Amino acid sequence: MIFNNNTAEQTAELLLQINAIKLNSKNPFTWASGWKSPIYCDNRIILSFPAVRNYVRDEFAKHIEDKFGRPDVIAGVATGAIGIGILVAEAMGLPFVYVRPEAKKHGRQNQVEGHFEKGQNVVVVEDLISTGGSSLQAVEALRNEGANVKGMAAIFTYGFDISVEKIAEAKLDVFTLSNYDNLLKRAVAKQYINENEMATLQEWRKSPSTWNVEVSK
Ligand SMILES: O=P(O)(O)OC[C@H]1O[C@H](OP(=O)(O)OP(=O)(O)O)[C@H](O)[C@@H]1O
Numbered sequence: 764m765i766f767n768n769n770t771a772e773q774t775a776e777l778l779l780q781i782n783a784i785k786l787n788s789k790n791p792f793t794w795a796s797g798w799k800s801p802i803y804c805d806n807r808i809i810l811s812f813p814a815v816r817n818y819v820r821d822e823f824a825k826h827i828e829d830k831f832g833r834p835d836v837i838a839g840v841a842t843g844a845i846g847i848g849i850l851v852a853e854a855m856g857l858p859f860v861y862v863r864p865e866a867k868k869h870g871r872q873n874q875v876e877g878h879f880e881k882g883q884n885v886v887v888v889e890d891l892i893s894t895g896g897s898s899l900q901a902v903e904a905l906r907n908e909g910a911n912v913k914g915m916a917a918i919f920t921y922g923f924d925i926s927v928e929k930i931a932e933a934k935l936d937v938f939t940l941s942n943y944d945n946l947l948k949r950a951v952a953k954q955y956i957n958e959n960e961m962a963t964l965q966e967w968r969k970s971p972s973t974w975n976v977e978v979s980k
């Protein structure tokens with residue numbers, strides 16, 4: 764899903780520099796999918812670093828138009844991609860909407876917040892793809908409301924088979940700025956992680972959906 768090794772390495776390097784990559788095998792992170800993991804990539808931290816958020820914004824703005832043509836609207840997946848999505852929409856001079864994981868229970872009971880017209884071309888901005896569940900839910904909500912989803916751009920993917928399969932099933936065109944392989948390569952080259960952490964990550968990556976089950980035995 765990455766489109767360019769330089770961007771993938773540079774994005775990984777920036778994530779490591781701002782300490783967005785958290786490792787904890789003793790108290791694993793619980794992911795949106797319920798999986799337990801020794802690693803957490805917190806892309807929300809990007810917004811706190813102007814140079815890094817500008818880099819991500821500019822990479823997205825450049826490549827969204829290259830890959831998908833100029834959309835009518837940018838949609839951010841709530842909440843992680845609202846901030847970066849607005850920056851991208853602003854840079855491209857486009858309207859912005861965001862998509863909740865489910866429809867709001869009160870008020871206007873919207874799942875998609877903001878305004879767009881049926882049939883408009885929409886590109887989805889996502890901060891991170893693990894299993895792909897959240898991204899695909901957002902795409903489905905947009906399609907159900909009549910959007911023509913041209914594709915999705917995400918900052919990072921772990922590249923799990925399950926996400927690749929779901930994306931193919933949904934017939935969705937996706938690119939990401941970086942991925943797990945590039946992150947690991949960079950982390951090792953620059954000694955951001957030690958040998959023990961590397962061994963844990965290698966073990967985890969063999970079967971991420973069952974890793975916690977195995978360690979807790
Ligand atoms: O590919 P998936 O398995 O669905 O996981 C990835 C999703 O998890 C995170 O969101 P989270 O649900 O933690 O909510 P947030 O964006 O509000 O922080 C992240 O921002 C992605 O949207």
Ligand SMILES: O=C(O)c1cc(=O)[nH]c(=O)[nH]1
Nearest residue numbers: 794795802803804805893
């Ligand atoms: O799957 C998730 O919930 C998830 C994983 C990760 O590394 N970072 C994140 O923000 N969410």
